[in-house]
Amino acid sequence: MSAVHPTSVAPTGDAALATDREAAPARVDLGAAFKDAALAALVTLGLAFPILALRTREGPTGGLILDQRWGLVAIACGIVFAVRLALRLAGLRALPSRKATRKAVVATGAAAAAASPALRFEQAALPLFLGVAIFFPAIAYLAAGGLTESRYWVDLGILILTYVMLGWGLNIVVGLAGLLDLGYVAFYAVGAYSYALLAITFGLSFWICLPLAGILAAFWGIILGFPVLRLRGDYLAIVTLAFGEIIRLVLINWVDVTGGGAGISSIPRVSFFGLPFQAGEGGFAAQFGLDFSPMHRIIFLYYLILALALVTNFVTMRLRRLPVGRAWEALREDEIACRSLGINTTNTKLTAFAIGAMFGGFAGSFFAVRQGFISPESFNFLESATILAIVVLGGMGSQIGVAIAAIAIIGGPEMLRNLGFLKAVFGEQFDPNEYRLLLFGLAMAAMMVWRPRGLISVREPSVILRERKAISGSLVKEGHG
Template sequence: MAVLAHSAGESGRARRPNIARERSPFVVALHDAGITALIAFGVLLPLIGFQTVQNINEVLVLRTRWPLLFSLVAIIGASRFVYAVSVAPWLARRAARPVAAAPPGWRSLVGRWFVPFAIGFVIAYPAIVLFSAGFRGALKWVDNFGIQILIYVMLGWGLNIVVGLAGLLDLGYVAFYAVGAYSYALLATHFGFAFWILLPLAGILASFWGILLGFPVLRLRGDYLAIVTLAFGEIIRIVLVNWVSLTNGYAGIGGIPRPSFFGIPFTADDNGFAAVFGLQFSPIYRTIFLYYVILALALLTCFVTVRLRRLPVGRAWEALREDEIACRSLGINTTNTKLTAFAMGAMFAGFAGSFFAARQGFISPESFTFLESATILSIVVLGGMGSQIGVAIAAVVMIGGTEIMRQLDFLKDIFGSTFDPTQYRMLLFGFAMVAIMIWRPRGLVATRSPSVFLTERKTIAADLVKEGHG
């Protein structure tokens, strides 16, 4: 089959020069660009060409945006032209060139030093930011970038167990994140338990829900499993919205107690963290503390996952992804194996959820929509299923990228004060998901590293690794 696809690609590539002989490449490119522009015009005409706005009488009227429409069409046509003239021949030449022999030494060198360097960097990150941005500026960098990204790294790693290792497609992962967050919020506000007691409890509750929801679902395969998990995720969210007496509905739960520094609260008074340690009060201390808490949780997730991969349960997960029927013929109870994957993934989501509630101090169902599940899943797939490093990089790119969109206020100077860059955040996010999939359908790190070896650890090529059918 691979051979067939390959030869099809060859012939497709071979056809192009024939056409080129008849007409000059320039004319061909112009022709392509014209057609592309025409299609773009058709696609953009209704929604860009016209805008529906309410007038003073609150009646919907139309406005036209011809300049915008035509400039977009022109941009698209021009880019197609540039692509056809310069990028496509370059790609064809690159594809025609034989693949370079073994990668140069720097690659393995980067591979070896990347992980220690990355861990060192994230540990030193708050200090680096404090020095470079000062106390006031650092808050944003530690909170919006550091903590926010680390939450998604942790969620990505948690979901990676389910999707990447066990090959079970879960589109409702955010449900367990919500269970963790609401467990912490409700138990902390009603009973006043401390963060460190509730953190494991939230994890246990979430994994309990994982098993509960997993049990009926796990005999399903393929996309059906994905859809049912999505349905369960939505059901949990709708219940959170509508069970007002418990969850306060859309209004959410506020005043959630913040974690303290092992008993010392981060307050401005005399018993507060700053006073005890003889420092000037600043909200940054709590943020930095939270940063290290989520860093520790994320590293714990990673450590446990790496450990599990080398244990029989982890190997059974991967075997399940490779061939479920073969697993059963070897005496592996596939239901239990899937459930442990589900429960394990849910537990880490529960941890992350309770941390999220403690960090925000306020939660509402809005934070647990399908979009969150989709974001986490896309981080896992974009990173490369099963790869810890790939998932971490994908989280940094996707979450960091969308956070940067919030910071681009200078664009207002260019496009005028009505321009709001944050509006385009999710637009670009969706676009990036499509683009990265087309660029690397198997994610950033697609190869698999074996869990055990006899003489030498060899990386396994991506096309051999199965993706699971559950």
């Protein structure tokens, strides 16, 4: 093994000292990228014209009627353009580091290590997911054939995004810091009740209550953090579980403040930066010269939760590359080694609890403003378990994995409602709705056999010297409290 000897180290220290992709010299040829994306969109237009643009259906007199669906074609071309452009830009930015890789390989004679397929999948999937998420209401509108008809889909999108955000928040505590938290829903509840009580009592707007709810949830995260600092593994899980239950029981029994089991109703609804979503004078629709539709509010809520989730993701990705994020991961790997390197493990754990809880609080206040009604029933243990399942199934620490898992776990059972074809197999009395959770459970069990470390089990390094290599999940520890 020649690498052991110090003299065999290749003098390539100056080859590429890139901390991350942002730091690499990004010479993006925008013009070429646009041209390429436009070409792809043109091809899509050619393909979509015969397939999507024209549809025939039977008219009332029995004759065929030709429907023209140019909107759908435009959407398809738009998505292809956006995704292709994003891919091109991502690919070009990754290029300098790949060049450096080749240089390093030549210089050191080390075994060539191509960028791992999992990392490439992440790079390709991100713009795709983002594109679909941004255009989702438009897709739903066109697929369902009307604004009101698309409500089910947009509502489902809001629900999924809420869980994506909660999963990302819990991912900080469980995935990065390795602290098993079974009571995460407590912070969701704190956020929801904070918004409801602040908005009703003091008449504060959503945009003021949102940060306050986050701060209060973070405060409760620290309160929970103190007693559990010395606990590990199973004991930590049980105490956090109890904490979640305590919050729920307090909400039920402190009737004067929380309204008890009846909950809080008529919570002020969200407004478009001051313009209420209502019919008539002064409403959002009137101001913008649109016909009033209750869907305006739903679509606004969709983009609101999308923005909140993206902020969560952005902050988490940034934190991972900061010392505090590295300290969380180091804590997950080995707490004793952390202490020997001068890291204050107490503060590091508390910041993980606080920041994770803060995002839970943001999601909670969104939940309250969306529902208009909250009760302790919404914050039971099953919610905590669902969020934890999303994090574990997604692959602990992986952002994109958590997003996919949220879609699968929240959207999956909904998709299984449409199992009408099973009636053909089992007869007319068969009700697929009754079996959907069973099927879903089977799918989950199969998943865990197939990928025991979650969907995305590789860890991406937070900093690179020369070449980006994925770290196999088998080396990454799960943390033990």
